[in-house]
Amino acid sequence: MSDLAWIEAALTSARPQAIGALLRYFRDLDTAEEAFQEACLRALRSWPDKGPPRDPAAWLILVGRNAGVDTVRKLSRQQALPDEAAISDLEDAEADLAERLDGADYRDDILRLLFVCCHPDLPATQQIALALRIVSGLSVKQIARAFLVGESAMEQRITRAKARIAKADTPFEAPGPIERAERLAAVAAMIYLVFNEGYSAGPGATDARAGLADEAIRLARLLLRLFQTEPEIMGLTALILLQHARAAARFDSAGEMVLLDDQDRRLWNAGLIAEGLALIDKAMRHRRPGPYQVQAAIAALHARAAAPAETDWAQIDRLYATLERLQPSPVVTLNRAVAVSKVAGPAAALAMIEPLAPRLTGYFHFHGLKGALLLQLGQTEAARVAFGQAIALANTPAEAAHIRARLDRLLPENDAGAST
């Protein structure tokens, strides 16, 4: 790897910690970002010659803090700090300084920064855009490409989000245990949103959009490093690792969606699966189940089955029942019905989803599953109606193509039926 690539990787990985600390000093997102930017420029000038510092985040915080103070001259009462040349030469002193300056605050700095981005006043789309811009450091152009909007529209979206945050009073003192737990839950939800933006994108999606899944994994691992004993954060990380592990098998070469049962399991990423399984294993020992853990446990059962026939559907059914209790939703019941159809047959599953119709009438997957179950029961005509409704509600071309292919397979049988 070239020097530059190494430095870029180090800057990216230090970014949340550095901006989080700078936000605490300056209490203003724009100032913190500018100070970090300046520190990065100085790093690019100084690190290639001197070599990277032992603790890049501490270096960037100190240099960024000096740069920010120079720029805004807000904190004139602050004590003078050594200049960056002195710090780079004295690695031990630098580590010691960083310790004294921040110590245990790092964890809450990063959590605060993440939390600021998913402030409840912000709509989900703004939360994601802001987090990707500020925490992940993606350019406005990259984010715009990921969301298929123009650069200026995305710029506006981010500016509006920042303006809202500036008005919403963010507390800067260390959070209490209840507040910390609330922030953690909001941040976990935001990270899962980022993941789903990448995951739900079809095969024709831009690299920028598909890259969102990787970015979400990076953020989840970051959060887990900070909160090592939180089973739900283990569960969240495991869930997105296990889902992302199937990425290469989810679409065929023609770009058509491949259902779980039909996926080539050799294409699943063994490394991501190993990490996901290890994390869910760890989480379950806490005996404090939550929605992310249960969903991860379901994904783990799929990952553990070497072939579809080996899937433990009875256990998946029980886990969905748990999820229904923890987080009741018609979509959860719909997913449970898939397990029920494997364990108790399509009629039982159909009876389970029929009461959901009023609430899921606009939901693609409801009609898709209904069609599939009717087909298994031999009710071809009704199946065809359901598939037709699914196509009308498809969110992506791949979804529509998938259902259309099922309809095409249906047609000849139908004709044969009509002629006899």
Add this chain to the structure above:
Amino acid sequence: MLYAILCYNDEASVGAWSKAEEDQVMDALWAVQEPYVQAGRMGPVARLLPTTAATTLRKNGDEPLVIDGPFAETKEQLLGFYVVDCDDLDAALALARDLAKANPGLGSYEIRPVLTHRPGTLPA
């Protein structure tokens, strides 16, 4: 003489590598090891999952404490390691508990899942 070479780095940076960067580094590392493997002088090589997947068993009187996360004390030193195939974390923890019991004094055992491993070519 057999030597163990233990690798340390910032896992957040390494985790931020792209697939291409990752492959490039692994190829370069393999090129260094290969002559030793060919000569029958390379023992097992393991790449560990991140510390977020680690669990630590800390000896603390009668009943050892199980802590999420890696071993983080600086007062104790790394003295050795085992690589073992267990069905799950509970089984690995059970083995670590037995080791802790068989061993006098205090100390800790960090249990870290292995991502990839090669058994090596050392004669037994």
